[in-house]
Amino acid sequence: MATELQKPRPRKVPELPILERRNWLIHLHYIRKDYDACKIAIKEQLQETQGMCEYAVYVQALLFRLEGKIQESLELFQTCSILNPLSADNLKQVARSLFLLGKHKAAIEVYNEAAKLNQKDWEICHNLGVCSMYLKHFNKAKDQLNNALQLHRHDLTYAMLGKIHLLEGDTDKAIEVYKKAVEFSPENTELLTTLGLLYLQLGAYQKAFEHLGNALTYDPSNYKAILAAGSMMQTHGDFDVALTKYRVVAHTMPESPPLWNNIGMCFFGKKKYVAAISCLKRANYLAPFDWKILYNLGLVHLTMQQYASAFHFLSAAVNFQPRMGELYMLLAVALTNLEDVENAKRSYEQAVALDKCNPLVTLNYAVLLYNQGDQKGALGQYHEMEKRVNTLKESSTLDFDPEMVDMAQKVGAALQVGESLVWTKPVKDSKLKQRATAPSKPSSTQQPLGSNQALGQAMSSAAGYGKTLQLSTGAGASAPLTKPPSLPLEPEPGPEETTSPTESQERRREKRKSRLATE
Amino acid sequence: TGLEMEPLLQAWSCFRRRKFQLCPDLCSQLLEKSPGHQEPDSEFTVSQAAWILKTRALTEMVYVDEIDVDQEGIAEMMLDENAIAQVARPGTSLKLPGTSHGGGPTPAVRPVTQSGRPITGFVRPSTQSGRPGTMEQAIRTPRTAHTARPITSASGRYVRLGTASMLTNPEGPFINLSRLNLAKYAQKPKLAKALFEYIFHHENDVKNVNLRSTVAHIGEYPFTLFTSKSIYKNALDLAALATEHAQYKDWWWKVQIGKCYYRLGLYREAEKQFKSALKQQDMVDTILYLAKVYFRLDQPLTALHLFKQGLDRFPGEVTLLCGIARIYEEMNNIPLAAEYYREVLKQDNTHVEAIACIGSNHFYSDQPEIALRFYRTRRLLQMGVYNCQLFNNLGLCCFYAQQYDMTLTSLERALSLAENEEEAADVWYNLGHVAVGIGDLNLAYQCFKLTLANNNDHAEAYNNLAVLEMRRGHVEQARALLQTASSLAPHMYEPHFNFAALSDQVGDLQRSYIAAQKSKEAFPDHVDTQQLIKQLKQHFAML
């Protein structure tokens, strides 16, 4: 529209106002999403101006893009560039169209042209970064995205930068980026969930929970957040709470394999094996390549002493995940019970070689060897097990499965190793079972059962918080959120540990207050 | 054996023992001995009897249950004046299956046919569920028929048109209709009835039928372009005369007239005849014929009503129960269809159709063990069902029910029983799934390749091969395979969705969007497609 005004007026004085008015009309319709009316106005304008009205062409191009007709929109944007070669915006649109068509190199060239006209445009930097990313020029991409951030911070830029770090396998850097992103944009559920998932990956459960919980307050039915949060609840044994959460999402995601997998394992945790198998088989039908589902099917069938089926599922799993020691261990258990001792041994060998941390692997191998009369071999594995237990105790304190402890003591006794020095703590409450790799509080400050429920409750109220968001800064409604959950989880390694919870929660409270005030 | 049977008696005995080839020969000998053997007169009762017998035997040879048969040529389908306007209330039309009622398996679980309905457990030579919407689809149908409906539903017509007499009378037609005095026959009920059936099932009104001239070839498959309506005119003329002679009191002729009208596409007239016949004599068969008329008029609810009322008068009648079940299935109401099939089984536990449909419902509802019970029932074998399909299904059920020892033997047997390459292809395809299930992707790859070797148009195999290629990182191969799959089977959502996902991954968002829209059309409730479209729209909306 600006360009129209700059044109010399002499002969067309009476027409100009009409053109201007129509441009305004086009603009209005577009903003209001009256696309049909918009198209009519555009058509009229183009007829009047014999196709020379830049703005009309521009908006038509935008409309094409919205409809997914990218090629057409590209051509129109190119027309705009011809009509007005000095507009950086036109070039940007051409470049964006090229990008949407997957023509990343060409897009970069045009963006560079646009940059010549307008140096400090964050959008250009951002999009250059994204194009470079697709071309796998990661370093360039990172530079450009950082440039963009310096000019102007934006959720998308952070997200892209984070994604690149992840593509490079640099989880720590990714977390840094997402943290900044979340600071900048604390209500973006996508960012919150991604960050939560990253913390979960690292085993930083408190932080993971914090961010996932936040995501759920803004979007209580956020599938990604629920899946991740639910899996955390399951890990802590809160199967019923997890199931309730899952049921909510199951309506909108009826055929989600990970969901059915987790639901199945909730039932497993509650010892409802038939239900577990039903769910797991459905998950497997929908996602036959997913090794985790096959692992679980194997595990459940082993628990039910259906060794042939277990073998079937586990050997399939091994095909998809050939370097997981635990799978070979389970396979060995199946083989043992199918009376194929030779292959069971081979499987254990493989398991022990691949998994150097899990004491359960060596324990079970020891059991087999002992039962086969190989005292020496059994002893060797037993000592290996002790080593692993010690290593684990040093790096993080954890609860071992009481059944494992019990069996280990029995094996020790049978092998006459004397009073076992490995197991210094008393057998834990049977509810607090953890996987060997999951860190948690030491026995001296044994968390009461209640705290697990607190986790579940906190999550529940966090999920329900969204409904009460309209309340002004009422203490009751916001209380569950402002305090970090009272989980006695072991602090994770990281420099910013001690101060940030309070600091960030202060900031959050401020932001929330101001946001609520403006509503 | 000094006693020689009276020749007519011999012929009759052959007929009774279903020796339909031998019987007419014997009759011919008899007829040759009498003068005017083509036109029996009232004085020669033996030759009359022989004539009737021969006529009936020839009819039996090519007789198929009329009720089961429901065939059209392409042009009829396209020019069907009875085609109901597209705007019908949901749940009232067979052409708009709508969404499945109350939780049947979605296309993510159970494969669908080109009409968007889930594949059924049983197939009859009927076209309704396979009715293509456009001429293009109709022409393409034969090549992709294997996922939708059997070849013979289209080519059954081909068989009937002139070939019936080819099978029975290679030397030339036994009865030359142009020389018959229909009025005379109309007055002799027994002769008339035999003659009528002969005409109706032989359709050899056209002299010296040359198959190729009446049948077009599209691709490799013969396809009738039109019905020769004049064929039924003769039958109709005879029936009209006969019914008049019977003073409109013979319900049997009314039904035959109805059948002729049906074949001529005059459904309202057919309806009148059947209704009139029913008033005179309540017969299950007539009800079934009338229901077919309503089916053709796209009035499934009327048909349902008719059946249900029929059940009041004929409680527990299997054919009526089955009719109801079929309608519900056509209307994509799987739960109700299953209910009625179960009723059928209560009455007749050898009913193959019910067994097959319930079995397949169970399989696709995560109950392969129960499905196995159905397919394994000795009844099926007793009923003579021993074919590729049965063993294929047994094999699949065994696998998913974790009876691994039986899986491969069943599937092997299915392969050995395959009657053509298309059937073999399907078995290889399922073997591919078994291979995936045990984690042997190389084997799966081979199986899907073998599927294509047997049937070069197997869309599902192309799709699955594409998925395997993607896992190996061969993006270009995967892309090409998906394009083939989606063009072969545009009603399947999987290739469209996969193509959209692939395009999205490489950044070609336009192609991704177009493919995602196609996926949505095929399967509107597919969550992953919806999310992909949402993401793409966000990209497009950003300035």
Next chain:
Amino acid sequence: MPEGKSPLREVLPKQGQLSVEDVATMVLCKPKLLPLKSVTLEKLEKMQRDAQETVRQQEMAQREHQQQSQQ
């Protein structure tokens, strides 16, 4: 070997593998149960095969006849 003691058995893990996120992947087309055919359909198919066979033989006979008459 243990004497009179409870036998030593393997210990199974109590937690399985949980899915924490849903990465959208490509979908396979599902296994196909093959519809069983009705008696009518079987008969029709058989008739079709027979008819095709008859036509083929007729054509062969015709061709032979032509060849003979040309000689």
